[in-house]
Amino acid sequence: MTRRIKLALALAVVALGVSVSAGLAATSSTPGVTAKSVTIGGTFPLTGPAQLYSAIPKAENAYFQYVNAHGGVNGRKIIFEIEDDAYNPAQTVPQTQKLVQQDHVFAIYGSLGTAPTLSTRGYLNKLGVPQVLVATGDSYWGAQYQKYPWTIGFQPDYPGEGVIYGRFIRNKVPQAKIGVLIQDDAYGQNYYAGLLKGLGPAKSQIVDVEKYAATQTDVSQQVVKLKSAGANVFALFALPTQTIDALAVATHIGWKPVTFINNVSNNTLFMYLAQKAGADVQNDISTYYSYDVFNNADSPTTKLYASILDQYDKGWNQLDGNNIYALGSAWTFVQALKNAGNPPTRAGLMKALTHLNVVNPFLFTGIKMHTTPTDRYPIEQESLVRYKGSTWVPFGRVYSKVK
Amino acid sequence: MRASTALRLSVVGAVALAIALMPFVLSDYNRSQGARVAVFFIAILGLNIVTGYTGQISIGHGAFMALGGYTTAILTHSHGWSTLPTLPVAAAVGFGAGIVVGLPALRFHGVYLALTTFAVALAVPQLATNYSHFTGGVEGLPLPTHTGLWLYGLGWSAAAVVFVCAWLLLRGRTGRAFRAVRDSEVAAASAGVSLAVHKTLAFGVSAAIAGVAGSVYVLTNNFVNPDIFGLTLSLYILIGAVVGGLGSLWGVLVGACFVQLLPIGISNSHTVSAQSVPVIFGAMVILVMALLPRGAAEALLVTAGLPKRLRRVHSSPTPQRLEAQ
Numbered sequence: 001m002t003r004r005i006k007l008a009l010a011l012a013v014v015a016l017g018v019s020v021s022a023g024l025a026a027t028s029s030t031p032g033v034t035a036k037s038v039t040i041g042g043t044f045p046l047t048g049p050a051q052l053y054s055a056i057p058k059a060e061n062a063y064f065q066y067v068n069a070h071g072g073v074n075g076r077k078i079i080f081e082i083e084d085d086a087y088n089p090a091q092t093v094p095q096t097q098k099l100v101q102q103d104h105v106f107a108i109y110g111s112l113g114t115a116p117t118l119s120t121r122g123y124l125n126k127l128g129v130p131q132v133l134v135a136t137g138d139s140y141w142g143a144q145y146q147k148y149p150w151t152i153g154f155q156p157d158y159p160g161e162g163v164i165y166g167r168f169i170r171n172k173v174p175q176a177k178i179g180v181l182i183q184d185d186a187y188g189q190n191y192y193a194g195l196l197k198g199l200g201p202a203k204s205q206i207v208d209v210e211k212y213a214a215t216q217t218d219v220s221q222q223v224v225k226l227k228s229a230g231a232n233v234f235a236l237f238a239l240p241t242q243t244i245d246a247l248a249v250a251t252h253i254g255w256k257p258v259t260f261i262n263n264v265s266n267n268t269l270f271m272y273l274a275q276k277a278g279a280d281v282q283n284d285i286s287t288y289y290s291y292d293v294f295n296n297a298d299s300p301t302t303k304l305y306a307s308i309l310d311q312y313d314k315g316w317n318q319l320d321g322n323n324i325y326a327l328g329s330a331w332t333f334v335q336a337l338k339n340a341g342n343p344p345t346r347a348g349l350m351k352a353l354t355h356l357n358v359v360n361p362f363l364f365t366g367i368k369m370h371t372t373p374t375d376r377y378p379i380e381q382e383s384l385v386r387y388k389g390s391t392w393v394p395f396g397r398v399y400s401k402v403k
Numbered sequence: 404m405r406a407s408t409a410l411r412l413s414v415v416g417a418v419a420l421a422i423a424l425m426p427f428v429l430s431d432y433n434r435s436q437g438a439r440v441a442v443f444f445i446a447i448l449g450l451n452i453v454t455g456y457t458g459q460i461s462i463g464h465g466a467f468m469a470l471g472g473y474t475t476a477i478l479t480h481s482h483g484w485s486t487l488p489t490l491p492v493a494a495a496v497g498f499g500a501g502i503v504v505g506l507p508a509l510r511f512h513g514v515y516l517a518l519t520t521f522a523v524a525l526a527v528p529q530l531a532t533n534y535s536h537f538t539g540g541v542e543g544l545p546l547p548t549h550t551g552l553w554l555y556g557l558g559w560s561a562a563a564v565v566f567v568c569a570w571l572l573l574r575g576r577t578g579r580a581f582r583a584v585r586d587s588e589v590a591a592a593s594a595g596v597s598l599a600v601h602k603t604l605a606f607g608v609s610a611a612i613a614g615v616a617g618s619v620y621v622l623t624n625n626f627v628n629p630d631i632f633g634l635t636l637s638l639y640i641l642i643g644a645v646v647g648g649l650g651s652l653w654g655v656l657v658g659a660c661f662v663q664l665l666p667i668g669i670s671n672s673h674t675v676s677a678q679s680v681p682v683i684f685g686a687m688v689i690l691v692m693a694l695l696p697r698g699a700a701e702a703l704l705v706t707a708g709l710p711k712r713l714r715r716v717h718s719s720p721t722p723q724r725l726e727a728q
Contacts, residue, residue, distance in 0.1 A: 095670070097432060118628060118630075119543070122625055
């Protein structure tokens, strides 16, 4: 018995002996940058509950290919490593560690999702790796820059968007009885917080708030509850799959409230899929900040957009609004990389992204990108849109400073 | 018995040596992957004690990992503790929670107990979301950054300690009592085994081990928030336990490698669609249940040509034995 315990202890000691800590190898030059290339990487939901966003990295890569074919950025080609995290933060962490420690990327660009971005923010900031133009509109990225200076977002923040809907309901929808469907995580809470702020005193008109877990794709229970709570306004702050399901279920049970769909789920493709599933989406309300390719089919911007995707993203879906989003984001990265020094540095990239003052051709006409070191919301303007026929039609003014 | 013990020790020793030598040939990133395998190794080992050995189904072990993970995160982040002393505390917190969750096991069986533990898996991340002043809420808490080598050493040292403790516990009187409870509660009770004590004890020990796994898990992530303890985590542990083999310690390593390395490998190969991971997981569980009810452990022991008597010692209930009841 004692011999066995001794042996067992010896084994444990052998394993313990392994735990010798070693410092991270210091590198003299900027990781990911050579005379001919800049390697960047990002994590995206190519699978899983948010995979309707999977067109985004492909279209972004198409834009980088287009830039590379025209000489690259200061003679360097952009190599974009795309990793799948299935929108699961537990997978985002190892995939991001792989990009940083094994592939030695210059920066993490465009990574998608609130929870995934939160899960890697501390790690990347500790190592001083830029985490830029993340594809999530939560207010964290703009609000907490002092603590996390290497992180910056891209699109208008969700609370700001929620405020727009809240104000609109308060001012334009008399006798509103508001039913809310949100995802039960940081993403849903951000939207909901904005909605409450915009509603102000009218928040007492909320009759029911239903939640779903991000992994749950069937939200019919929640929609039925919202209807039976007597709601005549439906604030729908969900991921695309759940949005499509909710819209279809609402129509099937004969409920036609004034419906608000959050921007990240208002993609024309999703609306098309919702209608195919039987949803009546006419007159639903949402917001826009990307260039309106659907109502400007013959403009030079739309033609450039289509030619880039035709050439470098074979099989792209013309209905998918993710494509124009992706080009707007990739254009911004290229713009920042041009101003990040030659050769580019990580600090230079952050400096460029916090000194933006440009008109991005792939954004909604009239919107300007603007940042300073203390104002880190690249896009702060949005237009309200209403669904008419088979497309979103802008109405009203462009709302600015939507924080 | 002496000879078989020596044989078993030498097999375990060889595997331990291989694990100890691995970091010298791995890149630092792959060392952190190795640490993640250790996380699943510990968690699956813990689940095996309650489900494999004692026959109480738990699909809520992610919740115990969450408790352990938050213990380490809060102590290091908010109270200035260094990393290592938080591990025993995480085990203690897990033990306490396991005893409490084990109480329903005295009255519930089979699928009802499974649903009870399922509720725990859903509830614990919600608690962390709601008490955000304490846990950081959805924004989470950062943890100290460590090298892959450090994490590998920590993870596998913890795994070794847990493995040895589990072995010593299961091979003796307590282990026999656990297996008796699993195979026939009536027979166990009439032989003088206290069902109440052994069921709650199995839950406690199992959850304590899951707590340690949770600590190492959040350290490999440098981060904790409720989202990393989703339902998939609990399911992965269960899948790993089934593939590795319920009621045996031999296959735990196989189960851990399966659930941790397969998805990453598929995703990084860029040849097989990442869509196929859930399909492969599902197919493997069905195949294992149909062809190898005792999981990889059975396959390993058969190929190793170990004596039948040795295999039987840690075997799980076979259909014949269940019918014999």
